[in-house]
Amino acid sequence: MPKIISSQELDNRIGEICKELQLGHCIGLPTETVYGLAADATNGQAVARIFEMKGRPKFNPLIIHVANLDMAEEYGTFNALARQLADAFWPGPLTLVVPRRADTGLSELVSAGLGTVGIRCPKGLAREIIASFGRPLAAPSANKSGKVSPTAASHVAQQFEGTDLMIADNGVCEVGLESTIAKVEDEIITILRPGLVTADMIQDATGKEPEISKSQTIEAPGMMKSHYAPNANVKLNCNTVEDGAAFLAFGQVSIDTSCGCTVYNLSKSGDLREAAANLYLGLKTLDETGTDMICVSPIPHEGLGIAINDRLQRASAPRKP
Numbered sequence: 354m355p356k357i358i359s360s361q362e363l364d365n366r367i368g369e370i371c372k373e374l375q376l377g378h379c380i381g382l383p384t385e386t387v388y389g390l391a392a393d394a395t396n397g398q399a400v401a402r403i404f405e406m407k408g409r410p411k412f413n414p415l416i417i418h419v420a421n422l423d424m425a426e427e428y429g430t431f432n433a434l435a436r437q438l439a440d441a442f443w444p445g446p447l448t449l450v451v452p453r454r455a456d457t458g459l460s461e462l463v464s465a466g467l468g469t470v471g472i473r474c475p476k477g478l479a480r481e482i483i484a485s486f487g488r489p490l491a492a493p494s495a496n497k498s499g500k501v502s503p504t505a506a507s508h509v510a511q512q513f514e515g516t517d518l519m520i521a522d523n524g525v526c527e528v529g530l531e532s533t534i535a536k537v538e539d540e541i542i543t544i545l546r547p548g549l550v551t552a553d554m555i556q557d558a559t560g561k562e563p564e565i566s567k568s569q570t571i572e573a574p575g576m577m578k579s580h581y582a583p584n585a586n587v588k589l590n591c592n593t594v595e596d597g598a599a600f601l602a603f604g605q606v607s608i609d610t611s612c613g614c615t616v617y618n619l620s621k622s623g624d625l626r627e628a629a630a631n632l633y634l635g636l637k638t639l640d641e642t643g644t645d646m647i648c649v650s651p652i653p654h655e656g657l658g659i660a661i662n663d664r665l666q667r668a669s670a671p672r673k674p
């Protein structure tokens with residue numbers, strides 16, 4: 354059974370968590386975005402265990418999490434533009450994809466053969482653990498490959514029941530959606546995955562308008578078409594609910610619930626930030642009713658709504674058999 358370390362105990366048990374990492378084991382790591390399945394990024398076997406536990410395709414590279422820009426620069430090459438982005442948004446939900454430095458001791462598996470590495474400096478407890486451990490942690494979201502990302506320690510425990518994974522419980526994740534991924538190549542910024550840090554925020558910080566990646570497969574292989582998928586099928590932009598379906602609502606919706614359908618409202622006041630934080634919990638809650646269809650309200654396609662719609666589109670994409 355997974356071992357959950359409660360938030361009250363965390364301060365006194367960071368040493369124990371680091372010991373687990375030292376042994377090459379994975380841990381459940383709370384970050385401000387989602388929970389990660391983390392291991393020592395310089396230990397090849399530990400990184401291989403992440404792929405194994407997640408059932409993740411090997412070609413999909415992992416993000417490394419660092420305590421600060423100095424640690425980041427040991428593993429990746431930061432030009433002035435990448436530094437400017439790190440200064441503006443770290444610690445926080447922005448991953449920077451930069452050229453990977455050679456011979457740093459970073460596991461080869463981390464970047465899955467690419468010449469680049471994705472690096473981010475998370476906020477809060479995750480950062481404290483990394484600083485205390487002294488080495489970067491490779492961490493994908495702590496879900497089985499292709500499934501909904503966990504935003505609470507109990508969701509991680511559910512995904513990995515039957516293992517003895519140590520999970521640091523730091524409550525519900527503040528952001529609730531994975532980090533924005535931005536690739537920096539010379540003077541060009543390309544957003545590979547939308548998130549809380551929007552294109553406008555990046556432009557305000559750097560004076561450069563980022564490009565938006567159209568690539569579905571190569572740049573961020575995690576952007577595979579069907580991703581973040583609950584068991585139920587997902588139908589978007591619904592203003593009515595089909596018979597037997599559950600409803601993931603947004604804002605003040607008036608729908609006929611006389612059919613007895615279960616409704617989860619992402620944000621009754623229509624707040625996108627609140628909706629992002631509730632998205633995965635909402636999908637999971639409705640999925641657990643056993644319904645085979647989740648109908649979703651239209652979500653405004655602006656600001657954080659772009660990231661929410663990105664995840665919902667993937668959740669609704671045709672599944673591999």
Ligand code: TXA
Pocket residue numbers: 384386387388389390413414415416446448450464467469470471492493494495530531532534545572573574575576
């Ligand atoms: O918020 C987050 O980013 C969370 C928390 C745990 O930090 N992590 C996360 O990791 O979402 P993961 O593995 O689920 O998604 C990472 C994405 C994948 O789509 C992967 O393909 C992409 O980042 N990625 C990682 N390294 C890359 C690289 N060098 N070039 C392009 N894409 C990369």
Ligand code: MG
Pocket residue numbers: 493494502575
């Ligand atoms: Mg993921």
